[in-house]
Amino acid sequence: xxxxxxxxxxxxxxxxxxxxxxxxxxxxxxxxxxxxxxxxxxxxxxxxxxxxxxxxxxxxxxxxxxxxxxxxxxxxxxxxxxxxxxxxxxxxxxxxxxxxxxxxxxxxxxxxxxxxxxxxxxxxxxxxxxxxxxxxxxxxxxxxxxxxxxxxxxxxxxxxxxxxxxxxxxxxxxxxxxxxxxxxxxxxxxxxxxxxxxxxxxxxxxxxxxxxxxxxxxxxxxx
Amino acid sequence: xxxxxxxxxxxxxxxxxxxxxxxxxxxxxxxxxxxxxxxxxxxxxxxxxxxxxxxxxxxxxxxxxxxxxxxxxxxxxxxxxxxxxxxxxxxxxxxxxxxxxxxxxxxxxxxxxxxxxxxxxxxxxxxxxxxxxxxxxxxxxxxxxxxxxxxxxxxxxxxxxxxxxxxxxxxxxxxxxxxxxxxxxxxxxxxxxxxxxxxxx
Numbered sequence: 001x002x003x004x005x006x007x008x009x010x011x012x013x014x015x016x017x018x019x020x021x022x023x024x025x026x027x028x029x030x031x032x033x034x035x036x037x038x039x040x041x042x043x044x045x046x047x048x049x050x051x052x053x054x055x056x057x058x059x060x061x062x063x064x065x066x067x068x069x070x071x072x073x074x075x076x077x078x079x080x081x082x083x084x085x086x087x088x089x090x091x092x093x094x095x096x097x098x099x100x101x102x103x104x105x106x107x108x109x110x111x112x113x114x115x116x117x118x119x120x121x122x123x124x125x126x127x128x129x130x131x132x133x134x135x136x137x138x139x140x141x142x143x144x145x146x147x148x149x150x151x152x153x154x155x156x157x158x159x160x161x162x163x164x165x166x167x168x169x170x171x172x173x174x175x176x177x178x179x180x181x182x183x184x185x186x187x188x189x190x191x192x193x194x195x196x197x198x199x200x201x202x203x204x205x206x207x208x209x210x211x212x213x214x215x216x217x218x219x220x221x222x223x
Numbered sequence: 224x225x226x227x228x229x230x231x232x233x234x235x236x237x238x239x240x241x242x243x244x245x246x247x248x249x250x251x252x253x254x255x256x257x258x259x260x261x262x263x264x265x266x267x268x269x270x271x272x273x274x275x276x277x278x279x280x281x282x283x284x285x286x287x288x289x290x291x292x293x294x295x296x297x298x299x300x301x302x303x304x305x306x307x308x309x310x311x312x313x314x315x316x317x318x319x320x321x322x323x324x325x326x327x328x329x330x331x332x333x334x335x336x337x338x339x340x341x342x343x344x345x346x347x348x349x350x351x352x353x354x355x356x357x358x359x360x361x362x363x364x365x366x367x368x369x370x371x372x373x374x375x376x377x378x379x380x381x382x383x384x385x386x387x388x389x390x391x392x393x394x395x396x397x398x399x400x401x402x403x404x405x406x407x408x409x410x411x412x413x414x415x416x417x418x419x420x421x422x423x424x
Contacts, residue, residue, distance in 0.1 A: 007322035011311070018310040079304025082275050086295040087324055222275060 004089040005097045012101035022070070026063040026106040027113050033059040034117040045122045052121030053131050053182040057175055059117075060110045060135055061142060065171075068146040069163045071102055072154045072218065081154070081218070091218065092211035099140075099147045099210065107139035123186075130185035130192070134199060138178040141203040144210035145170045151214035155221030174202050224287050225251040225370055227272070227294070227402060231281035234267050241267045244281075247418050251287070251370070254393060254403040256415040263421040265406035266302070269373040272404065273300040288370065299369040301377060305360040309349025313340060313359055316348050320363050327368035334365035338388060353380040361389060364396075372396060374405040386412060 016023040037055050038048060075081040084094055114135050115128035123131065149167035156162060181195035228248040234241045241264035249255050257265045270276040272283065274295030285294050307316045317331045328334070335341040338358040343351065351359065357380045364372060372393075378386050390412030393403055397413070404418075405411055 004323045004325065007319050011308075011315075011319045014315070015308055015310060077304075078308070079302055079306040080308075082270075082273070082300060082302065082304070083306050083320070083324070085275065086273055086298065086300060088292060088296045089323070222277060 004087065005093060008084075008094060009097050009101050012098055013105055016101070016105035022067045023105040023109065026066055027109045029066050030059045030063040030110055030113060031117060033062060034120055038120055048122040049124065052118060052123040053127065053186065054179045055121055056114050056118060056123070056131055057135070057138075057178050057182070060114065060139060061171055061175055063110055064107060064139060064142040065146055065164055065167060067106060068102070068143070068150050068167070069153055071098060071147060071150040072214075073150070076154045085218065085222075091215040095147055095151070095214045095218075096144075096207070096211040099143045102147075103140050103143040107143055108136075110139060111135045127182070127186040130182050134178045134181045134185075134196065137196065137203060138174050138199050141174045141199075141206040142171055144203075144206040145174070147210050147214045148217060151217035151221070154218060174199065177202065225400070225402060226286045227371065228284045228286070229281065230284075232268075232271070232278065232283065233280040234264055234271050234276060235279040236267055236276065240279075242420055245420060249402050249404060251400045251402055252397055254397050254405065254411070254413060254415045255418050256411060257404055257406040257418050257420065258408070259419055259421040265420065266375050268420065269300065269302070269375050269404060269406055272371075273298050273373055275300070285371075294371070297369055298371040298373050299364050299367065300373045300375075301360055301364065302375045303379075305356050307348045307356065307359060310347055312345050313348055313351070314344040317359065317362055317366060321366040324363075324367040324369075326366060328364075328366045331362070331366050334362040335359075337365065337392070338362050339385065354382060354385065357381055358385055361392065364392065370400070371402045372404070374403065374407075376407055377405055378407060378409055378411070 034055060041047060072081060075084065085091060111132055114131050118128050118131055146167050149163040152166060153163040177195045177199040181192060181199055184190045184192045184195055226248055230246055232245040233243045257268060259265050267276055271278060272294060274293060283294060285297070288297050314331065317335065321331055332341065335344060338361055340355055340358050340362065343355060348356065348359065361377065377389060381389060393411065394413045397403060
């Protein structure tokens, strides 16, 4: 069982790294969102420091969703999805593996870039770790929830916008607890542990439910 | 000894009945040529056997196969889309599918040599011609062992020499006790039984 999953993990990572793969598109988009905020908000350092973690989280959320509609659409367009569904490997495991490869190629660079981009927003240096930690715990949930939307969008041509509408409401809890945990670490008064635990729980929950729901959506998309 | 039997199969796609009450059986060691006019449901029949289209009515039974696996898991489906990524090389594409589908056949190098694409191994698949892509798709038949081959227009875009190679590969598979269902308009180059489907019939 490890052979097929390792193969698909490796292939998806290779595809993301190659030209046109889109591994860096998310980071560039993240950079664009975060850099224009200070121009819009103005040079109020205190205000930037206060909204900084939230801006980083919103930027990471949108950057994750940016390339997600291609997660299954690319495989559906060239017939790969047909062969994947015919193979003996359980579809939810294949989806979880694809989501893991997607997170490693697009989510992890966001986590790595967040502390650097935090400098633009006057986020205090000791809070950078909290931002990176909450993003690291929360972005897997975004990839996994997004996989459900991506699977639903496969049966609809040009389903990209629909995917964003479907997925965004489901990601709101992740955003709320991600930002809450970050703020708790920076200013208090709430303890950091509580919202962070809920954030981790959201990630674990979507790890279990996301692949099953996405597999059902893909099977339903069959004629 | 394997036998694939269909009873009163009905296929519906997009709310339209493609074919109804289709009955046939294929034994191991047999190559069946599915013929019919455009839109008769040749491709739909192959996708239905592969498990990619829902069976509306009727049943499809495989005797003598692996009881643990579904029919689709014992099939090769070679359709119009070849499932290759343009940014991966020929060798990477074939190696991926061989590993993903479980292998059990020839090595990828031997398969590529047999189909005459061995010299293209390091080229990204996006640069291949239609015939070369088709040959790469056929190489998957050799690297992964499956008893049932579902081939949709296997000779499309192939030159005469490649068609002969394909006929040889299919003859080997049939001789080894495999089943082939091929939807095609032209001759396949090996003894086949014809299964004609069509709305007029």
